[in-house]
Amino acid sequence: MNPLPEPQPPVTEAERDAAVRRLREAYAEGHLSHEEMDARLDQALAARTGDELAAALESVPGAPVETSATIGAVSGRFTRRGVWRVPRHLKVQSALGRVRLDLSQAIIEHPEIDIELALGTGSAKIVVPRDAVVDLDGLSGAWKAPKYKPARPGSGSGTDGPTIRISGATGMGRLKIRHARR
Template structure:
């Protein structure tokens, strides 16, 4: 059963609501709940007035699997992943300053949806995704520079969806699709 953090106060906060919405989105993306069930539970979460209503909306969801999230971090310098490597369902990349380069073009992607959370202070980041991947950057907040991404006109069915979220302070994120 999924629950909100036990040390949370009894009164509901917007962070509690956001956490519940995110968990429902993850459960839907992982195929744990149907579209109709997602809509019903989402409505319950968005209209909840007490924490107990949030808890009941998440009651029958299985716990998140530990180990499905990997974190790559560095205070400075370079963070690189390229070639053949296994991409986890949830990938968190943290860097105070430096350069981040993730190449998923030859990576082993076993999940239909990959969440990449960027927590970057300064520096540049470049992410290369598979040729027909669908990229969602709606959850990314940038500070000083803008995002460089030109979505392709078409993508194939069944291709991976790469969701990029998080925050970037002073730097630029460039996303490109592999040519092969």
């Protein structure tokens, strides 16, 4: 007797939105004809499982994949700002150095970004997009609490953008987080 396959979880709206965005980008880049884009958009919007959604993105160049990266500074400075592609999972390490991440102009393709900190006595400053939601529940510190002022309600920020989850340990280091001003 053959066992039944495990049921797949349903596709989330964020996953569906990312697939639609990638199909539109592929069309704009000339990888899909108008008719093919329409057919694949219909397929993506009707998808109920991850396999069905993946079929809509099949053979589309540059389809988003889960990414991760590690950056850090031992005793110097590391700065990442301007236009850069933010991976889904980012590990930030700083023994004695200073790390500055500015996500305000970055390309964020994922609805949720996980930033894992490993600070010794180093420091980190993170600038998040105006509309980002910041989650600090997974963060622990030995010396000082992170300095973070949530976005003001009604300022058009803090609800519709990506969720930035910051976890890990700050050790004796200092973490400052702020929303972009524009």
